[in-house]
Amino acid sequence: MSSSRTPHPSELNEHHESRPAQAGPQQSGGSYIPAPGPASDRSHSFAYECQEDTDEVSDSLTFVLVHGAWHGGWCWSRLASRLQAKGHKVYTPTLTGLGERSHLLNPNITLNTFVDDVANLIRWEELSNVILVGHSFGGLVISGVADVMPRCIRHLIYLDAFILPNGTSTFDTLPEKMVENMIASAGQSTIPAVSPPPLSALGLHATEDLHFVGNRLTPQPLSVYKSALLLQNPVIGNSRPCSYISCTQPTFRGVDTSREWARQQKDWEFRELESGHSAAITHPDLLSRLLLEIAD
Secondary structure, X not given: OXXXXXXXXXXXXXXXXXXXXXXXXXXXXXXXXOOOOOHHHOOOOOOOEOOOOOOOXXXXXXXXXXXXXXXXXXXXXXXXHHHHHOOOEEEOOOOOOOHHHHHHOOOOOXXXXXXXXXXXXXXXXXXXXEXXXXXXXXXXXXXXXXXXXXXXEEEEEXXXXXXXXXXXXXXXXXXXXXXXXXXXXXXXXXXXXXXXXXXXXXXXXXXXXXXXXXOOOOOXXXXXXXXXXXXXXXXXXXXXXXXXXXXXXXXXXHHHHHHHHHHHOOOEEEEEEOOOOOHHHHOHHHHHHHHHHHHO
């Protein structure tokens, strides 16, 4: 196990050094080529060249919303309906092993698997100029997607999300005792997975919100906490426009380091939202308006 520590914001800043972007095995001219990993987890049968990003103004935007730990695409339904009512396209993929895909839970799921989930959606739906939103743990996923297919992305929005330096796993950032407890707890199940926390820990208290979430949360694969975020281009966001939304009522302490790092980035837009951590559930109207402001 790696020694436990919490990365200082200055470590993340190392990845904003000026370096030329180089095409590697994951990126070539904007097309998506799956990240290295077991061949059985990836398909090479469909190639897709993203259209060049343009300055053309369109009334219809394309959103891909990536959920956080224990959730699924279902958690975006309130927000998605509001964006769709304004004429925008919205995609809400569920990551492997979670939600309605919980039957696919297995010990070999990694962050690369989650990245492939979203990148393949963009490929097969032939999307371009995507506004990619990652909530909480989903922030790690959208960083990976931007790394493998930057030309498909118009803007990245980190919603009260985690940001990790290249080569760092979530377990690298947690106290050793917490890591040990998570491993011990997950080890009690056939396939190691971390059980969902109480709904109150996610900022959910209203009766309608508790009813909506109910028993929909599913265990998070332990393996995604162990696996590191591996980027070909170590610049977080891969030089695409990035924004960070900090939920302030109340603040979620888990993303303190990521929030403060994002606040310090001169080339990032930093916004605040008067909601708790689960803004898409508790404040979909406020969040939809803010996303459209940022995307405009």
